[in-house]
Amino acid sequence: MTFERADYKDLLNKKKTERVREQKTSLEMLRRAEVGAKFLTNDENWDVYLSYIQNAIERTEAQLSAFKEGLCDPNITNTDEIMRIKIHAATCAGRIEAMKAMRALPKELMTAGAQARQLLDTIDETDALQQ
Numbered sequence: 001m002t003f004e005r006a007d008y009k010d011l012l013n014k015k016k017t018e019r020v021r022e023q024k025t026s027l028e029m030l031r032r033a034e035v036g037a038k039f040l041t042n043d044e045n046w047d048v049y050l051s052y053i054q055n056a057i058e059r060t061e062a063q064l065s066a067f068k069e070g071l072c073d074p075n076i077t078n079t080d081e082i083m084r085i086k087i088h089a090a091t092c093a094g095r096i097e098a099m100k101a102m103r104a105l106p107k108e109l110m111t112a113g114a115q116a117r118q119l120l121d122t123i124d125e126t127d128a129l130q131q
Contacts (some may be wrong), residue, residue: 024123027116034113037106050103057099065094 040046067089076082 020123024120027123029121030109030116032113033109034117037109038111041106041110053099053103058095060092060096060099064086064089064096090114102107110126 067085070076071082071089076085086103
């Protein structure tokens with residue numbers, strides 16, 4: 001069985017169409033998430049939510065600082081105590097990163113949604129030109 005150039009081009013176009021359809025679904029989801037993020041950030045309680053998160057971040061950073069000071073304390077020599085402090089410090093650091101991600105997520109969704117909308121428009125224009 002030989003593989004002709006036309007068959008190869010058809011196969012490539014078919015695979016490209018499938019990939020675009022899969023990507024289009026993901027882009028549509030991002031575009032919808034952008035609308036939800038805009039709605040969320042336009043709510044009058046959004047600033048209150050951000051202030052709660054910022055307060056929690058500051059408190060957790062203070063806790064992390066205290067745990068780091070505990071690690072540097074020469075009076076703490078018990079291995080179990082040092083491990084407990086390390087675990088609490090790691091937990092605090094993870095909590096801070098998670099809260100910062102929570103705070104940034106709506107903006108990231110809006111940015112990604114705007115990019116997705118532009119890509120979807122480009123895909124639709126390309127589809128219209130091909131037909």
